Structures are given as C-alpha cells and as structure tokens.
Amino acid sequence: MITGFGPPDVLTVHNVPVPRPQADEVLVHVRAAAINPKDTFIRKGRFKRFTGEKFPIQTGFDFAGEVAEIGPGVTDSPVGEAVYGMLDGWQGGTCAEYVSVSTGRLCKKPEGVSFDEAAALPLVSLTALQALRDRAGIATGMQVCINGASGGVGSMAVQIAKIMGARVTAISSPPNHDYLADLGADRCIDYRHGNIAAPGQRFDIFFDVFGNRPFRSVKPILSDRGVWVSTVIRPHVFLSVILTRLFSRRKAKVVLVKSLRDDLEQVRRWVETGVLRPVVHSVYPLENIREAHVQQETKHTRGKIVIHMG
The missing domain is CATH 3.40.50.720 (NAD(P)-binding Rossmann-like Domain)
Incomplete structure (x- = not known):
C-alpha cells in the first residue's frame, strides 16, 4: 500500500481484511500481479485528482490467480478456475493476496503460460x-x-x-x-x-x-x-x-485503456495459438515491491515487471 505520495519508500506491506465479492464479482486468490508506469505515477501523486489523498492507497492493476469465491449472480467463473485480468480506473488492489473483481474484467488464464507470465499481459x-x-x-x-x-x-x-x-x-x-x-x-x-x-x-x-x-x-x-x-x-x-x-x-x-472481457479473450486466444507471447523482465516477491518500482522507473525494462505472490 502507498502510505503517502513520494519515492518507493512510501510503499509498505499491510494486513487488511479479505474483500468480499459483490454482485457479479469474484474473489480472486492472486498468484501474481504486475507493475506498470501507472503504478509509479500514482505513487508519486501525479494523478491525485483521480485517486484522492486518503491513505493508505492500494496499488496494482494486473493480476493472475484462481477464483476463490463467487458473488451473487455469477455463473461463468467457477471456484478454482485460473483467471487473469485487470482493474479499471485509479483504485488499485491487485498487489495483494486477494482482490474482488467484476466478471467483465477477467477471463480464463491462457493455457501454457505461468501465472507470472499471465499477469504480465492484461494492461x-x-x-x-x-x-x-x-x-x-x-x-x-x-x-x-x-x-x-x-x-x-x-x-x-x-x-x-x-x-x-x-x-x-x-x-x-x-x-x-x-x-x-x-x-x-x-x-x-x-x-x-x-x-x-x-x-x-x-x-x-x-x-x-x-x-x-x-x-x-x-x-x-x-x-x-x-x-x-x-x-x-x-x-x-x-x-x-x-x-x-x-x-x-x-x-x-x-488511448485510455479499458478492461474488456472480449479483448482479454482475444489476447488469450493469441497466446494459446503461439502468435503472442508475454515478456517478463524480472519477478519480485511482494516484500520487494519497492525494488520493483525502482526498476520500473529506470525506463530500461524489457517487457514487464511481475510481483509473485507465492
């Protein structure tokens, strides 16, 4: 979580309650998340008009994991299914063990790739x-x-x-x-x-x-x-x-990217047929997320930086 706008030192790991999925949402047990320039810009306060200034602020928009619980009305994402996707907007939360996500913002994880590789794809x-x-x-x-x-x-x-x-x-x-x-x-x-x-x-x-x-x-x-x-x-x-x-x-x-299930499905098909491949520069455990942000800000990253949740 971001405890205040500033350098990577403002990132700290907190214990928070497990979120509960609402209508048309699923609770995802996150196996891997990813870092994007958007995360570092939010941390610095560049988009505080959108994020607000009520701390701490959760971080992370990409994820890959397994459905742990389904909310009311969900019929197409069974418990245990491997999924990947991203959050829209400015309120992150995927650099965590669990995240609650609308079913329109995720789909089945591409077969043949790891959770780390899948988390490098969505955004x-x-x-x-x-x-x-x-x-x-x-x-x-x-x-x-x-x-x-x-x-x-x-x-x-x-x-x-x-x-x-x-x-x-x-x-x-x-x-x-x-x-x-x-x-x-x-x-x-x-x-x-x-x-x-x-x-x-x-x-x-x-x-x-x-x-x-x-x-x-x-x-x-x-x-x-x-x-x-x-x-x-x-x-x-x-x-x-x-x-x-x-x-x-x-x-x-x-381009202002939107998390769309149809587009996630298209990417999944391309990955499964071998015409599109994820590119992972490096993988960090959650406790080293500060170092991950430092690497992102070098602007010399080939592909994506991934946070492995274990």
Whole structure:
C-alpha cells in the first residue's frame, strides 16, 4: 500500500481484511500481479485528482490467480478456475493476496503460460490492441512505427501489429534491436537517430508509447490520413487531438485503456495459438515491491515487471 505520495519508500506491506465479492464479482486468490508506469505515477501523486489523498492507497492493476469465491449472480467463473485480468480506473488492489473483481474484467488464464507470465499481459496488451485497432484503425499492409518498442506496451504493440498484418518499424536503443526483430519488427531504429522514416517512407500509424515524440514532430512523416496515438495524459496531447479533429486529415489520438472481457479473450486466444507471447523482465516477491518500482522507473525494462505472490 502507498502510505503517502513520494519515492518507493512510501510503499509498505499491510494486513487488511479479505474483500468480499459483490454482485457479479469474484474473489480472486492472486498468484501474481504486475507493475506498470501507472503504478509509479500514482505513487508519486501525479494523478491525485483521480485517486484522492486518503491513505493508505492500494496499488496494482494486473493480476493472475484462481477464483476463490463467487458473488451473487455469477455463473461463468467457477471456484478454482485460473483467471487473469485487470482493474479499471485509479483504485488499485491487485498487489495483494486477494482482490474482488467484476466478471467483465477477467477471463480464463491462457493455457501454457505461468501465472507470472499471465499477469504480465492484461494492461499492456489491451493498451496496444485498443490503440492500434480502435484508435488508429490498423489494417493489413499499413506502415506502423512504435516509439518505445521494447517496454511493456511496446513489446505487445510490435507483436499485435504483426498479427494484424502491418509492417512494423520499432524505435529503441540498439541493444534491444535483436529482441524486437525476434518479436516481429521489420525494421529497428536507434532512438537517437534523427531520420525515423526511410527515404520516401510515410507511416500510417505512429504509436508514441514512450511519450517523447509529440504530434507536431511526427506529422511530417505521417501518410495523408495517418494517425498518431499517444498513451500520455498531458495537455499537449489533448490539444493535438482537438486541433487535428477540426483542421487536419492527419489525426492525433489518445488511448485510455479499458478492461474488456472480449479483448482479454482475444489476447488469450493469441497466446494459446503461439502468435503472442508475454515478456517478463524480472519477478519480485511482494516484500520487494519497492525494488520493483525502482526498476520500473529506470525506463530500461524489457517487457514487464511481475510481483509473485507465492
């Protein structure tokens, strides 16, 4: 739990009552959770207008585990079933032994992967899927560029873009290029390189996962009706969204991920058929969650950081 806004030292482990599932909820015995930039931003107080300032605040949004109890009206998630999913909104709680979750925000865990691997999937895979499919309208043959391709969302975006038939250019540091090529990237670029597009190349989609390439800098290399998508909640992003909606054929969009059972099911099918794989950078026990946050904030994490609940 977060005992106050600040550095990783504000994270402490508390004993709290086991939550009780309400109507259309299940109680999940959490086997693994995961860390995202969202968790570190909340801990620092960046989103206190949404989280409030009543401490302690629970943390964690991804989870994988087993159904321990079902609430009234639940018929499709039996006790003992292995599940995975994520929480919406700003009130976390998955970095705990138990969490109560709406059945619309979880589904069966993909077979063939561990609980640790399953917990690394939900938030990042749904962010990538909803950004590329819903915000950018990805289609077969499109040219897609992913900035920040080696992190959690980027690693999923490279794979999902390839699944959906695009040609992928990945921007990252050179040590990650072989890794990204293995995920399916057709071309890899050093993030320090000034010329992102090849001569004559234009991108139909530019997915700015890292958040350091604003729309104005990318617009010249977008195709005539290209789309720039950001994961960042900042004023310049929303200003670009508004202005391009009114005055430009090239559009700026922002993705605000939602936990949707249908999308979790789609990710599960992709994992089970072997076309999408989770990427785990490192696994920490709950008592070392501070160290997990420190690693997340280095911005040099390949894939996801997982909290193993034991």
